[in-house]
Amino acid sequence: MKKKQIALTLAVCMIAGLAGGCQKGTADTKEESPSAKSTTKQEYQFKIIVQSYQSTYWQAAIQGINKASEELGIKVVCTGPNSESDIADQVNMLNNAINSKPDGIAIAPCDQNSVHESLQTALDRKVPVVCFDSGVESAPNGAVYCTIASDNYASGELAAENLYAGLKDRIAAAPGPVRIGEVNQESTSESISSRGLGFIDKFSELAIADGKKIAVIGNDYFVKNCNVDGVPESEADIIFEVAVPSQTTVELCATESSNLLNKSDLIAIFGSNQVAAEGILTANSNLSVLGNDPDHTVVAVGFDAGTTIKAAVRDGLLYGAITQSPVEMGEKTVETLYQIAEGEEVKDITTDCYWYDADNMDDAEIAPNLYD
Template sequence: MKQNRLLGAFLCAAMTSAILIGCSGETKAPASTEAPAPKEEASKTESPKAAEGGTIDYSSISVEIVAKGFQHDFWKAVKMGSEQAAKDLGLKSTNFVGPANESAVAEQIEQLNNAVNKQPSAICLAALDTQSSLDAISNAQAAGIPIVGFDSGVPDAPKSAIVANAATDNYVAGGLAAEKMYDIIKEKVTDPAQVVRIGVVSQDATSQSIGERTGGFIDKMRTLIGESNCAVEGHDKYNVKADGAKVIIDVGIPATVDDAACVIVASTLLNKNDLIAIYASNEFTAKNLVTANESLQKLGPDKVIGVGFDSGSIQLDAVKNGILAGSITQNPVQIGYQAVMLAAKAATGQSVNDIDTGCLWYNASNMDSAEVAPCLYK
């Protein structure tokens, strides 16, 4: 991973509005959640120092950052962004921690408690389980420590517990993945003679961010195809009946968040004879979809159309070589950067608002462009 490439990613959201066009416009909110409040775009925000004309001294500000994990390169890129923000503002310190994996709730709670006990100026939190975090959140509130959510934030947190969030609109991002896939498979799903299948591989059924990417994809694809002609099966959370439907969206979720379990799920979908396309909703699932394909050789331009999410070296190579048609990228460095910026502002009594850190589509044609390349990580 080249550090200058990662650090450059925080500039990605400051490019032209065309870069983020895939995440703009009107989109139906998922039926199971309230529509989120409007967010500022990262491209429209200034650093606290710039906004105040350099009059605020941040040299005494310390920020504790508790992420969901370190098993994906995504979190390393988020960490890079947080460090860049700390450098730009001249913060006293930042400390970035995360559990071994995104199932280790108890480990993250211990890290969050440790963060609160350090009495920092602010905390940035991407919670694995909000309910398990409530005691630590209450302790932070009692101590007057502002908490900023990042990535999937802290869903269903008590009112006023989270002062702002720096995150991708994952529901919209999932919808963008569906739109790009639909552009490629449109002829195959328009009144097909026989039933055809679109696979979805998701890491789990509990994470808000993964759920929104999955739900956003399913909802948009059903809208594009026609809801009466598109059924959803494979998992109770997403199942939708549609009598006589000619298109089936088949959702596969591994029993555990490990590579072997995910490869089995991806392989099962790839082996279905009526499969025409498949979507993997994060780096973990995209990587294992590519791994499953190594022995099956089902993915490709004239085969099953694959669409991923995030990046990482395996996924980037698959897109570059045409194994995957393309993927959706967040701006992980921007997420870390803006989270610390919000934390610094909140710690110094400034007003803060949620920031949408953006997303965009990349494929073999544009992944090395000046606009897209800084947003990708290996």
């Protein structure tokens, strides 16, 4: 199978005065400029709010945050809720951060719709805000200076391209309809929803080009927002079934995964982040249906890394996975906050992501992104 890779080139934040950048970190008057304070570099204080401390993905991002803050000699306070499901807790953390009037805030929102009011407050109080990992597409105009993230939709597409290449012959030879499962830990953050939609849309596009009819069922958000011109389930050659647990835990993702893995027509399953992928592996520990033979086993594709996922890819329980660059994302987030405080213009930064499997996971370009 031809392995595909995207290395979405980092857009470098440009110096002040360059036309075409995103929201400026300075304004026309001293009163409005975050960098016009008498604050020295050593006195800058930034607040950064991650989605949770539940997964090693966020611990890796925090490593990058700490590394950049030490190199720049600035103070960064990093917080986050216990779980991505604790949306209200994260909003309270954001409001507390705004009230403390730091030199800048970065947030990876658990729910992009929950932070609108807080972002408006930050804008009114002239507190710069940067989003990372997940953006807020409908944020108040000017409230978010820039977003630092993988291209999550393209990441989902990358997973679909590699999976479809392996399953194409099996789908073509199938005597009846086949089912593709997808487990998303939630449907509220931009990162998870975009990955899930990108996966469905690209896989469907490739299958439709080969003459197949698609049905998308399950979670209402993904059914309504995918770009698939689907058919009723009874008429489909390929049935996408999308599951979202009531809370973002490995255990509940495992329950949803078990429901899918127990279906006799299931040939593949995708977990769109670390928690979902680990949930699939947990479910398989009782069912033993996963493998890396696309013609005879259920093949699974994961997202992110961590010890469990890396071992599963190396051992062939996972067909492959997508990795992001969480350490780099954390570094770029701190660097961007610093540039805003210094009065520089900033713009969106797209960080790298890669497909990896047992054949390429030790490659020099990929291995450093496979955190434990």
